[in-house]
Amino acid sequence: MKNLKIDSVSGTEFTYPTCRSVDSAGHSHPGPPGTARMAMITITSADGQQGHAFAPPEVVRPHVLDTFVRKVLIGQDALHREKLWMALEHWQRGSAGQLTDRALAAVEQALWDLAGRALAVPVYQLLGGYRDKVPAYGSTMCGDELPGGLSTPQEYGDFALKLVERGYKAIKLHTWMPPVKFAPDPRMDIRACAAVREAVGPDIELMLDGYHNYSRTDALTIGRALEKLDFAWFEEMMNEQSSASYAWLADQLDIPILGPESLSGKHYSRADWVRAGASDILRAGVAGTGGIGPTMKVAHLAEAFGMNCEVHGNGAANLAVCAAIKNCRWYERGLLHPFLDYDEVPAYLNSLPDPMDAEGFVHLSKEPGLGEDINFGYIAAHTVA
């Protein structure tokens, strides 16, 4: 029998090349060639089994690993994910915000990866194994002011055509937001959505995820326009801390309202949203909801209420959840931009975690664990801490 008692937890910070930059609102855009930093958290058991997960370095910085994670994990059985997650969540309240949901998510993903590798089973099969491939929607980056990029409604239309040619059967627009000079602008959002519908025709599913702080009346104006354009859902158009605003909008509109994405509170806040009638489709992502386990709990909650749960974000962990459940229409593949090749493999991996075929399906890796094909040599050669 394997000895999966946790022996060590390590964090490795490394650099990798990128052509993406982040704006003041935290949204990514194409940028000049540069260097970004990432951290890999590794959990090792007494008999040498390992699990890995990636997170921003500040999320799993030494203080977090020393003060909370090692205290909870060392000496514990690595298969006891629920017990360890609950213990970490217990530490959150008194951590003065130092132990974040994203930190819980990173640790819990590494525990899932370790379990899968130790048992020689892909995580999506451990979770339920509903399917081996998942249809993807192309999720665009937010709008910008880059000529030839996503700076006009027509450029959105042109890019959407290219995404359909790549194989996508659904496209989600992230439109313009501050700090873009003319944003927010409901009319521009509607024009971009109309240009995309015009470009791709009636058979491609379209969704809008625009500025996140519209008023109820602006959101209603946009929502009514989306209904005329036959959009499939309307996402994060108002501050998600006001479930009353979402319940009001959902009552006014026929188009499905989807959320919450960015709201904290893990699976607990999403239960409140269901109770409040604040959305027609639930949303949860591994990073923002505190891990694979809480995301699965949201998906099961949604299923019990006859709702879909659209998983937020790309990557191996979100893809594993999408493949484990029935009540999720799409895998969010992105974020995409005309200037960037999403199919280019990041330097610290040997292959993409979410390869998509010409019909728009993303195929799950059959490798044990989360299935990330990690380039350990690259990480070792580019370690900074």
Ligand SMILES: O=C(O)[C@H](O)[C@@H](O)[C@@H](O)C(=O)NO
């Ligand atoms: O930073 C964000 O708001 C998210 O990354 C966002 O761009 C995107 O992931 C999203 O909203 N997906 O639905």
Ligand SMILES: [Mg+2]
């Ligand atoms: Mg979103």
